[in-house]
Amino acid sequence: xxxEDNAEKMFDAITGWVESADTMDLExxxxxRRAMGDDVEESERxxxxxxxxxKAEAEGKSPAQHGIGSLLGKxxxxxxxxxxxxxxxxxxxVLVTKxxxxxxxxxxxxxxxxxxxxxxxxxxxxxISAYLEQPxxxxxxxxFRAKENPRTQKPQDFFEAVQTDKSISEERRANLLALEESEx
Amino acid sequence: xxxxDPETLKxxxxxxxxxxxxxxxxxxxxxxxxCKSRYWKTGNAGHLPEGYSPETVVQEAVAxxxxxxxxxxxEEYPGPSPMKILRxxxxxxxxxxxxxxxxxxxxYLEPANDEDEPDSDGHAxxxxxxxxxxxxxxxxxxxxxxxxxxxxxxxxxxxxxxxADIATxxxxxxxxxKRVEISKEMKVSADRVDEIRKQFLTRTxxxxxxxxxxxxxxxxxxxxxxxx
Numbered sequence: 001x002x003x004e005d006n007a008e009k010m011f012d013a014i015t016g017w018v019e020s021a022d023t024m025d026l027e028x029x030x031x032x033r034r035a036m037g038d039d040v041e042e043s044e045r046x047x048x049x050x051x052x053x054x055k056a057e058a059e060g061k062s063p064a065q066h067g068i069g070s071l072l073g074k075x076x077x078x079x080x081x082x083x084x085x086x087x088x089x090x091x092x093x094v095l096v097t098k099x100x101x102x103x104x105x106x107x108x109x110x111x112x113x114x115x116x117x118x119x120x121x122x123x124x125x126x127x128i129s130a131y132l133e134q135p136x137x138x139x140x141x142x143x144f145r146a147k148e149n150p151r152t153q154k155p156q157d158f159f160e161a162v163q164t165d166k167s168i169s170e171e172r173r174a175n176l177l178a179l180e181e182s183e184x
Numbered sequence: 185x186x187x188x189d190p191e192t193l194k195x196x197x198x199x200x201x202x203x204x205x206x207x208x209x210x211x212x213x214x215x216x217x218x219c220k221s222r223y224w225k226t227g228n229a230g231h232l233p234e235g236y237s238p239e240t241v242v243q244e245a246v247a248x249x250x251x252x253x254x255x256x257x258x259e260e261y262p263g264p265s266p267m268k269i270l271r272x273x274x275x276x277x278x279x280x281x282x283x284x285x286x287x288x289x290x291x292y293l294e295p296a297n298d299e300d301e302p303d304s305d306g307h308a309x310x311x312x313x314x315x316x317x318x319x320x321x322x323x324x325x326x327x328x329x330x331x332x333x334x335x336x337x338x339x340x341x342x343x344x345x346x347x348a349d350i351a352t353x354x355x356x357x358x359x360x361x362k363r364v365e366i367s368k369e370m371k372v373s374a375d376r377v378d379e380i381r382k383q384f385l386t387r388t389x390x391x392x393x394x395x396x397x398x399x400x401x402x403x404x405x406x407x408x409x410x411x412x
Contacts, residue, residue, distance in 0.1 A: 007329035011221050014336060016357040017381050018217045021265045023345065023374075026202060027312065029209035035389045037217060039231040040209070043239050047208045048201065050243050054250040058193050087235030119244075122251055123400060126333045 049079065057122075068131040071100040074121045088120045089113070090175060092168035098161055099132065106132035108158040110179040188252035195264060195376050196250060211242040211274055218278045220396055241281075246274035320397055336391050343387045350387065353380045 021029065033040045068074050075096075082093045089096065091113070098104050099117070109132060114125040121128070136155055162168065162176045168184040188196075189237075199207070215238035232241065246253035249266065254273050261269040344350040345353070349370070356366045360382070367374045 001377060007333055008221055010330065010337075012217075012357045013360055014333065014340070015221075015392075016360065016362070018213055019384065020363045020378070020381065021213045022265075022271070023378060024206075024210060026206045026209065029206065029213060032213055032385065033209055035385075035393050037393060038212070043206065043212070044205055046239070047205070047243060047246075048288040049211050051204060051246065055197060058188070058197065058250055084235070090235075090242075112260075122247060171186075172283070 006139055039064045068121070068123060068127055069094065071117065071121065071128075071131065072140045074123065078120075078122065080120070085120060089116045090125070090172055092172065094165050095161060098156070102132055102134055103155055104132070104158050104161050105155040110176075110182075111157065112179050112182070113176070137145070188250060188253075191258075192249065192256045195256075196266065199266075199337070207265075207270060208242060208246075210267065211245065211270055212238050214271055215278060216396055217275050218275060221277075222282055232278065236277075236281055241274055241277050242270075244277055247271050248273060255357050302318050315344075335396055339391050344384060347383070347387075349380055350384045353377070353384055 024032070026153055030040050034041070058080075072085070075081070080088065082096055085091075086096050087091045095104075097108070108131060111125070114128050117123075117128045118125045159177060159180050162173055165173070168176075219232060219238055232238075236244075245254070249256060249270065256266070256269050261272070277405060298380070340354060341351070344354060352370060353366060356369055361375055363374055367377045370377065370380075372380075
């Protein structure tokens with residue numbers, strides 16, 4: 001029935017009943033997901049929480065259109081901490097923290113990175129760009145321990161930050177550095 | 185930022201919680217199949233890049249519809265149900281993610297620059313490159329996969345033996361027929377097809393758990409271990 005080299009088509013045929021998922025009732029769908037090994041209750045809670053936020057935003061507030069106060073703050077509103085934002089964007093915690101503090105020169109941030117950040121934060125690339133163009137922010141931690149007045153660092157080149165990031169996986173580093181060529 | 189049109193927002197705000205959960209669970213099942221289908225093609229375990237999962241892909245699709253990044257064209261996706269537009273969005277997101285992952289593989293596997301090759305004609309480096317390429321792709325062994333799937337089909341047939349209607353349903357499914365086509369072929373109503381499907385899934389749940397799960401079949405793993 002199937003060609004020897006067509007496992008994908010075989011799988012699609014065996015699971016053809018999924019095509020009818022939109023005609024199934026909620027209980028049947030839950031049973032199917034449980035059978036697939038999913039924690040349906042937890043998954044539904046997460047979805048309803050997100051849906052509530054989307055509905056609130058849609059009710060005239062449109063927060064995505066306002067300026068962004070902080071990348072990590074915006075992420076927190078969406079239920080993402082720094083590691084989750086890093087995972088969602090293919091960056092690292094160090095990089096998202098540097099971007100949050102605007103310690104990276106906006107002009108060197110690849111468009112692709114602006115886009116994935118915008119997608120993750122449900123904002124526009126322009127809004128992300130506008131945030132990053134502002135002056136660097138001071139670190140909020142340890143300010144009472146410093147002997148000297150706090151100074152902001154000079155914004156770093158994005159690709160230099162990627163190269164010197166000791167926390168990032170080699171796979172992500174390679175992916176990000178590959179963007180340098182596509183930007184040129 | 186694009187704004188969703190007021191009609192779309194009105195529709196999206198009008199669904200009950202139960203309706204949303206029905207759409208959500210249906211879309212997650214569809215997304216899981218999309219991901220897993222690519223595993224049988226690429227051997228990439230069905231995991232999505234960038235930290236995405238079938239659940240987050242569905243959430244992203246819903247978010248895009250809400251915030252206007254995805255426009256609900258009523259001519260293309262008519263009716264009050266968002267399932268078709270959301271389903272198309274889910275498939276598009278999964279497709280984009282997989283394409284970007286495949287692109288990364290190809291970029292990584294570009295031939296090495298000749299200047300970097302220490303041997304005179306680059307033959308040694310090419311051999312190393314080919315070996316790396318083979319491992320990096322983690323290409324599925326089609327014999328392993330077809331064996332695993334043939335095995336699954338045999339198990340399913342065994343589990344539904346004695347129920348002619350369910351057996352017919354499965355054979356029609358294997359021929360690629362959809363719900364309405366199956367109903368015509370079996371000369372029963374579409375609702376009856378739904379009933380048969382439920383009975384079919386009840387009898388085959390363990391097999392599908394294995395097919396959709398992260399674990400490969402023991403034969404699949406064994407074959408890989410032997411090959412590696």
